[in-house]
Amino acid sequence: MTVIARKLCWGVKRKTIVRDVSLAVRAGETLGLIGPNGSGKSSLLRLLAGLKQPLSGQVEIQGRDIANVPRREVARNVAFVQQSAATDTNVSVRDVVRLGRTPHRSALSGWRASDQEAVDGALRQVGMTHLQHQSWQTLSGGERQRVHIARALAQSPQVLFLDEPTNHLDIHHQIEILQTVRQLNLTSIVALHDLNLAAMFCDRIIVLKDGALIASGAPETVLTEELIASVFRVAAAVSISPHHGHPQVHFRTGDNAAV
Template sequence: MSVSAQNLVWGVRRKTIVADVSLAVAPGETLGLIGPNGSGKSSLLRLLAGLKQPQSGRVEILGQDIARVPRRALARQVAFVQQSAATDTNVSVRDVVRLGRTPHRSALSGWTATDEAAVSAALEQVDMTDRRTQAWQTLSGGERQRVHIARALAQSPRVMFLDEPTNHLDIHHQIEILRMVRDLDLTSIVALHDLNLAAMFCDRIVVLQAGAVVACGTPEAVLTPGLLREVFRVEAEVSAGRCPGQPHIRFKA
């Protein structure tokens, strides 16, 4: 497995936020994390990426216990994309993406041909090569998120974690971003709010409620009217989508 977790527990003070979560993600798979607000999606994502330390349990990435992997070495294998990217500094698109090479360079090393090739390839993957010299502050929200993903790709990771990467984007850019993520030659774990987008772009879905896994499987198996009623407290009709295995959810008023 690319990523596996066993019995993860994490919380703040006396409040448990991630409650005994176990899961496994196969190489090349796109796994979606869904659940109501406060269900623990972002916290679980950070535990899996090694950005938080669990109170108990363990995470393995590519067969290694990440608690025993040096941070720089882990950053060469794992990339994390936040909900949104912002900076007050007037930098170019290329400068932002160059930051992704930090885990591969020492304090005294110069910029290499390998670094340049990784940046160029990342920009090409997100279709931003022609914007490489453009100022970050002049980009639209969708363009900024594509550059943020390019920065992650410049790390040359094998696993990518994305925390609600389509927040605050219009539907065109939401679909564009998730289609791009799905088509990457990577293992991806992505937290999402939109259930129909999760059904469209995820191979499997994990449903969280109060920090615990309440369902895991293909979108077709997981996204049922009963589960939507129980977990999300909404009434909905679930029908077959245009593509096999991609159900469409229509919420009732």
Template sequence: MSVIAQNLIWGVRRRTIVNDVSLTVAEGETLGLIGPNGSGKSSLLRLLAGLKSPGSGRVEILGQDIARVSRRALARQVAFVQQNATTDTNMSVRDVVRLGRTPHRSPLTGWTMADEAAVSTALEQVDMAGLRGQAWQTLSGGERQRVHIARALAQSPRVMFLDEPTNHLDIHHQIEILRMVRRLDLTSIVALHDLNLAAMFCDRIVVLQGGRVVACGVPAEVLTRSLLRDVFRVEAEVTPGPYPGQPHIRFMAA
């Protein structure tokens, strides 16, 4: 398994936000995290990536307890793509992606051919090589998100975490981004709001409610009419999609 979480508990003051969560993610799998607002998706993602420390429980990535691994060493294996990631300075696309090489370099080492190759490969993977010299501030929302995914890929990770990477993008760019993530030769864990996109692009789905896992499985098993009613408080018609195991959800008007 690429990622194993055991009995994770985390909270703020007296409020428990992630409550006894356990899960496993196989190598090369795309796992979706879904749930209502406040269900703990983003917090769980940060616990799994090592950006937060659990109150109790443990996370293993690639067979290592991440609590025993340095932040720098972990960043060579794991990349995190934030929701609506921004870059304040007006850097070029290439310079933004170059930042992903930081975990692999020390202050005394110069820029190497391996670094340049990693940046070039990352830009090609997200189809942004042709814009490598363009200023960040001139990019569209979808292009910016591609660049931040390229920056994550430049870390040469084996596991990538993405927190609502399609938020505020139009449907074309949402599908484009998730199709690209799906093609990558990585283990990916993605927090998503759109249930149909989760069904289209995730091998399995974990459903969170109140910080707990209430369902886990392939989309066709998890995204049922009763679960949508109980967890998301909506009435919906769930029908088979164009591909096996990939349901389509049609929400019903009140």
């Protein structure tokens, strides 16, 4: 499914958080959102997913303005993975993932084979099958994040929004999760704080600063030393990795690290 945003603006009281952002994401593409803390990445994701209503502008998914689409219908096609979530309920991992099937079921429908297959597949994709009967309360932060992603995958979405999904994960699982997302046959928009992960796993990157979109394109054209210095206020050297062929950012240390 395609995702198109036209001149999105949103803010709280007198503070503008997303400023006149327009973008287009092709079906099956993985788009990365990068920018410093407070740049508007999370707010933009929620606008694109229909979780916030813009003050002006609109979002179209597969050519339809999502403001005019029933929320349940949106939920059948769009899944959102937030940075973190908590619950005091003592439920199993599998029960959490089963919640992803809610938009596809009516109040009177029973649990179907297709629901079972979706949950099993989602657990398998994030490597949590062996913990499916374990209590949610006993999981580490990284394990909980993987379960949240599994719940989103169980939803069988066509568009997946992820807000810094690698938070709390060790390096191995960061790469594993983003490889999983990258290989899915769906449209993905992911906010990331790690520039090297964005370069490795995103087809295109957009850069936000103070709520405005200031750069957009392939990682090798966007991730320049000049842009990193301007947006993130750090000095870095950028090269092409001989191992994976993507840009690789090396941050400088010492007296000249900040700019």
